[in-house]
Amino acid sequence: MKKLMIFLFLIILLTGCTSKTNEEIRWFKSQKEAIAYGLKYEEIKKNDILEVVDLKDENVVVFKFDDPYGKGICIAHLIHKDNQYQWYRDLQRVILKSEKPNVGNLNVTTDFKTINGKEYKLYLGVAENSNFTINTDTELNVKPKIDQDTGMYYIIEKK
Known part of the structure; x- marks a missing residue:
């Protein structure tokens, strides 16, 4: 039974770590086409x-x-x-705002790199009000860009 559990765990782990398939990594003639593909891939409008x-x-x-x-x-x-x-997403989606009691609201900071290796920091979260500010690694009381429909915010800052 213990071997079966370990085997199932490894299968789940390997399934979660697989890379994108060739169909998901596609090249397009224009940025507009790549964005259109990204909308479909991400299931967004x-x-x-x-x-x-x-x-x-x-x-x-x-x-x-x-x-x-x-x-x-x-x-x-x-x-x-x-x-x-090419549309390429290397960061996992993170739920920032939820009505579910076991999820709630979240503020997140993560690093990312461009294809040329330049490093940036991404700040995400839920704004408490329209005058909301955050402290970043380089500045204090920075006003993030806030989506008016959801109240979620973001800032991209060069490291």
């Missing part, structure tokens, strides 16, 4: 895109999403290489 941020060497799409457990914000990279574009 065009108005769920909060911003396309120009990080000099790559654009990052900030988008909100709904999940059965709540709402969240995530980012996807728009990689440009050899006159082609």
Whole structure:
């Protein structure tokens, strides 16, 4: 029985760690086509895109999403290489806002890198009010960008 449990655990672990399939990693002739693919891949609508941020060497799409457990914000990279574009998300979705008692609201900070290795910090969470500010690693009392529909916020800051 113990061997069976270990085997099942390993199967679940390996299933959760598999990389994207070739169908999911696709290249497009334009950034617009890559974004259209990303909308379908992420199962979001065009108005769920909060911003396309120009990080000099790559654009990052900030988008909100709904999940059965709540709402969240995530980012996807728009990689440009050899006159082609790719939608690529390497961060997991995180539920920031939920009505469920066992989930609640969450504030998150994570690091990410562009394709060229430049490092950024992403701050996500739920704003308490319209004058809400946060302290980042480099500044105090920074006003984040707040989605008016959900009250969720985000900031991208260079490390």
